[in-house]
Structures are given as structure tokens and as C-alpha cells.
Amino acid sequence: MTKSISRTIGRALLGAFLVFAGLSHLFWARTAFAAQVPSWVPLSTDFVVLASGVVEIVLGSALLIWSARAPLVGWVVAAFFVAVFPGNISQFLTHTDAFGLDSDAARGIRLLFQPLLIMWALWCTGAWARYRPSRRRRGGRQ
Numbered sequence: 001m002t003k004s005i006s007r008t009i010g011r012a013l014l015g016a017f018l019v020f021a022g023l024s025h026l027f028w029a030r031t032a033f034a035a036q037v038p039s040w041v042p043l044s045t046d047f048v049v050l051a052s053g054v055v056e057i058v059l060g061s062a063l064l065i066w067s068a069r070a071p072l073v074g075w076v077v078a079a080f081f082v083a084v085f086p087g088n089i090s091q092f093l094t095h096t097d098a099f100g101l102d103s104d105a106a107r108g109i110r111l112l113f114q115p116l117l118i119m120w121a122l123w124c125t126g127a128w129a130r131y132r133p134s135r136r137r138r139g140g141r142q
Contacts, residue, residue: 010124011063011070014077018060025053035098038090055080063125074125078118085114 025033033049041048059080062073091098092107101107122128 007124007126008067010120011067014120014124015060015063018056018063018077020060022053022056022058022060025049025056029099032098035096036084036087036091038087039094052084070125071127071130074121074127077121077125078127081114081118081121088114 030046030049033052034045037045037048059073059077063070063077066073088107088111090096091101092104092111095104095107101110119128
């Protein structure tokens, strides 16, 4: 399997995952996602859940259909995963149960997967591969 095919499959899987997760924000898992919204966020919890669901649907759809801009979409998806990470940390620190994460160990393991999602987004879209050569041309590390 070539790098291009594996990245395309990875991008399609990540896109489908995001669309599914976004739909679940809107319809069947709103309460579970609400458990991840930190209390310090100055917006309505329901608004945050709904808005993040819409963002996930848009990002997932972009991964699925906007292959010409895949590296840009990859950076945006990675930034989104970074932006929602405080919610995962909050869930861990407040010992909030959701999504079957009913122990600190389970919530802690989940925290370890967020960087993997970020790397997945950058890899499958070619964002990281495109960034590295551009750094070299500007005099960055060889």
C-alpha cells in the first residue's frame, strides 16, 4: 500500500469519525459531551456541545471532500483537537464520568490518545510532510 493510499484511507476514517462524533453531539450523546465542558468556560454548556458538534461535522466533511486543501484542513483539525483538550483534562481532574470513562485510569488513558489524534490529522492530510520541507527552504533544521 502506498503512502498516498494509506493517507487517503486515514483521512477518510478520521473524517467519518469526526462527522459521527459531531452528529452524536447534536443528537444522542449531548449529556455525555456536556460532562467534558469545563465549568470555567463562560458559555452555556449546551451551546458549547452543539457548536463543537457543528465544527466536528464541518471538519469531518472537509476531510472527506476537500482533498485539494487537505494539508490546511489537517492543521485546522489538529488545532481543534488541541482546543478541546482542556475539556478532556477537566473531565480527568474533576473525576467526571462520561462515555464509560468511570475511573481515573480510564480518563487518564484517554488523555494519552489526544496527541495521537493530533498526529493522525497531521499525517493523513500530509500537513506535517508539507511543513517540514518548507522549514528547510526557509533555513530551518536540515
